[in-house]
Amino acid sequence: MTDATTMQPQSERTSTDALLEVQGLEGWYGESHVLHGIEFHVREGEVVTLLGRNGAGKTTTIKAIMGLLDKRRGSVKLAGKETIALQARHIARMGIAICPEERGIFSSLSVEENLHLPPKLAEGGLSTERIFELFPNLKERRRSQGTKLSGGEQQMLAIARILRTGSKFLLLDEPTEGLAPVIVQQIGRTIQALKEAGFTIVLVEQNFRFAASVADRHYVVEQGRVVDMIPNHALDANIDKLHAYLGV
Amino acid sequence: MFELLGIPPQVLMGQLLIGLINGSFYAVLSLGLAVIFGLLNIINFAHGAQYMMGAFVSWMLLNYLGIGYWPALILAPLVVGAIGIVLERTMISRLYKLDHLYGLLLTFGLALIIQGLFRNYYGVSGLPYAIPPALQGGQNLGFMFLPNYRGWVIVASVIVCFGTWFMIEKTRLGSYLRAATENPELVGAFGINVPRMITLTYGFGVGLAAFAGVLAAPIYSVNPNMGADLIIVVFAVVVIGGMGSIMGAILTGFGLGIIEGLTRVFYPEGSAVVIFVIMAIVLMIKPEGLFGNTA
Ligand SMILES: Nc1ncnc2c1ncn2[C@@H]1O[C@H](COP(=O)(O)OP(=O)(O)OP(=O)(O)O)[C@@H](O)[C@H]1O
Numbered sequence: 373m374t375d376a377t378t379m380q381p382q383s384e385r386t387s388t389d390a391l392l393e394v395q396g397l398e399g400w401y402g403e404s405h406v407l408h409g410i411e412f413h414v415r416e417g418e419v420v421t422l423l424g425r426n427g428a429g430k431t432t433t434i435k436a437i438m439g440l441l442d443k444r445r446g447s448v449k450l451a452g453k454e455t456i457a458l459q460a461r462h463i464a465r466m467g468i469a470i471c472p473e474e475r476g477i478f479s480s481l482s483v484e485e486n487l488h489l490p491p492k493l494a495e496g497g498l499s500t501e502r503i504f505e506l507f508p509n510l511k512e513r514r515r516s517q518g519t520k521l522s523g524g525e526q527q528m529l530a531i532a533r534i535l536r537t538g539s540k541f542l543l544l545d546e547p548t549e550g551l552a553p554v555i556v557q558q559i560g561r562t563i564q565a566l567k568e569a570g571f572t573i574v575l576v577e578q579n580f581r582f583a584a585s586v587a588d589r590h591y592v593v594e595q596g597r598v599v600d601m602i603p604n605h606a607l608d609a610n611i612d613k614l615h616a617y618l619g620v
Numbered sequence: 621m622f623e624l625l626g627i628p629p630q631v632l633m634g635q636l637l638i639g640l641i642n643g644s645f646y647a648v649l650s651l652g653l654a655v656i657f658g659l660l661n662i663i664n665f666a667h668g669a670q671y672m673m674g675a676f677v678s679w680m681l682l683n684y685l686g687i688g689y690w691p692a693l694i695l696a697p698l699v700v701g702a703i704g705i706v707l708e709r710t711m712i713s714r715l716y717k718l719d720h721l722y723g724l725l726l727t728f729g730l731a732l733i734i735q736g737l738f739r740n741y742y743g744v745s746g747l748p749y750a751i752p753p754a755l756q757g758g759q760n761l762g763f764m765f766l767p768n769y770r771g772w773v774i775v776a777s778v779i780v781c782f783g784t785w786f787m788i789e790k791t792r793l794g795s796y797l798r799a800a801t802e803n804p805e806l807v808g809a810f811g812i813n814v815p816r817m818i819t820l821t822y823g824f825g826v827g828l829a830a831f832a833g834v835l836a837a838p839i840y841s842v843n844p845n846m847g848a849d850l851i852i853v854v855f856a857v858v859v860i861g862g863m864g865s866i867m868g869a870i871l872t873g874f875g876l877g878i879i880e881g882l883t884r885v886f887y888p889e890g891s892a893v894v895i896f897v898i899m900a901i902v903l904m905i906k907p908e909g910l911f912g913n914t915a
């Protein structure tokens with residue numbers, strides 16, 4: 373089990389050079405079939421977005437990768453290891469962490485307890501002091517009930533708590549949704565800093581201006597499938613196509 | 621000495637003491653139910669049988685192995701809690717995806733089986749369990765006589781209840797428990813082993829019931845039906861307090877014991893039903909219970 377707790381560097385892997393390799397991923401909520409063969413990959417150190425209209429299946433894809441769907445099929449390889457049959461906690465221990473769309477702040481826990489809930493799974497996580505430097509609001513309000521924070525502060529808390537764990541692969545589901553521009557900028561700077569520190573990030577975004585400011589590549593999700601991939605440098609050239617995809 | 625409405629203070633204090641003792645059992649038992657319900661979402665109908673097993677295990681430890689009261693206070697909850705863990709792993713854990721009702725039915729069935737087995741082997745006449753020597757006798761408080769063992773029951777219950785409350789509400793371990801109660805999927809997605817937490821929590825809740833059973837052994841006779849009678853009242857206490865609230869279970873348990881005792885003084889005919897009357901009123905006015913969440 374020890375080799376499952378840390379991800380191997382790319383060079384040691386032979387079958388693929390991707391840290392995350394998703395192939396033919398299908399997913400269900402009960403009887404309803406939502407993912408119909410998602411295909412994409414993420415290389416180590418990359419920031420990749422999933423773009424798409426409401427209901428396209430972005431959140432479901434994130435949940436399927438994390439092992440949070442009751443029924444899923446296909447292949448999700450993390451550092452070359454197949455995870456499709458694993459439970460969420462075993463996937464988490466491979467060094468991947470989620471910041472869910474609904475934020476998932478616990479109301480029966482204080483801010484500090486929320487922050488300390490996810491256990492350290494690997495070396496190299498941020499210390500509590502460093503996190504409080506990055507997010508001074510959280511320090512000020514560390515004794516408050518988690519859900520008494522503002523929406524923006526809750527979002528910061530949801531990101532901050534997974535930075536402590538030492539996981540270097542983050543799944544961020546719409547971290548800027550419904551937040552004021554200053555806070556969006558702060559989150560943008562945080563993601564930029566994480567990228568520079570070598571983190572690998574899958575980012576779900578509606579706001580593709582924001583996505584463009586931090587990402588290397590963009591995957592377009594439509595009705596449970598990945599229908600296109602646009603490198604960030606080619607975004608301007610493809611802007612009309614993207615508008616059509618997103619219906620904006 | 622004062623007299624209240626013509627009631628001699630000895631009578632009043634005596635009934636208050638009985639009320640507080642009953643309240644101690646209500647509190648420890650409803651606390652266990654609340655802990656289990658919070659995380660497992662099942663109503664543990666076997667709780668009364670597990671309380672009875674606590675009393676029986678301490679009786680067996682004494683009569684078969686010569687192990688006395690004080691070690692039994694620790695050993696019996698461990699033994700009965702371990703049996704609970706086996707039940708959770710082999711049976712109860714299969715029902716988590718289904719409605720509450722299935723867990724209730726399963727544990728109700730288990731309770732009947734356990735009680736039936738004990739009735740078969742030990743009869744219903746009850747087995748004596750002596751008060752430990754250190755706690756025999758009593759104190760004359762001037763206005764009343766306080767048997768030492770009864771004082772001990774109250775003290776031990778208060779310590780266990782508030783210790784449990786502290787562990788759940790104030791410690792890191794408790795924060796895992798609270799979080800898993802709210803959103804077990806997300807807690808699992810952080811790499812925490814939620815199924816193991818659930819199993820241990822069930823074992824702990826069952827251990828609390830068994831602890832109450834050990835406390836009860838020297839007061840009530842050790843009897844296969846001792847839990848079946850008590851658990852109905854405890855369920856009413858839980859409904860009044862609100863399922864899932866730790867402090868609610870504790871305060872309601874002690875409070876209702878006292879109210880029951882006072883009713884016995886001022887309106888004895890009502891003492892057997894007062895808790896159920898309160899339950900009916902609470903259900904009409906605040907169905908989620910006095911300390912329950914509306915959610
Ligand atoms: N818990 C659920 N039960 C049943 N169906 C669901 C559930 N959650 C989502 N769906 C359905 O699955 C499909 C994909 O939803 P998903 O949440 O993955 O979309 P999304 O791309 O994240 O959308 P948004 O941008 O609005 O967050 C939608 O049709 C949605 O209605």
Ligand SMILES: [Mg+2]
Pocket residue numbers: 430431432473545
């Ligand atoms: Mg979504």
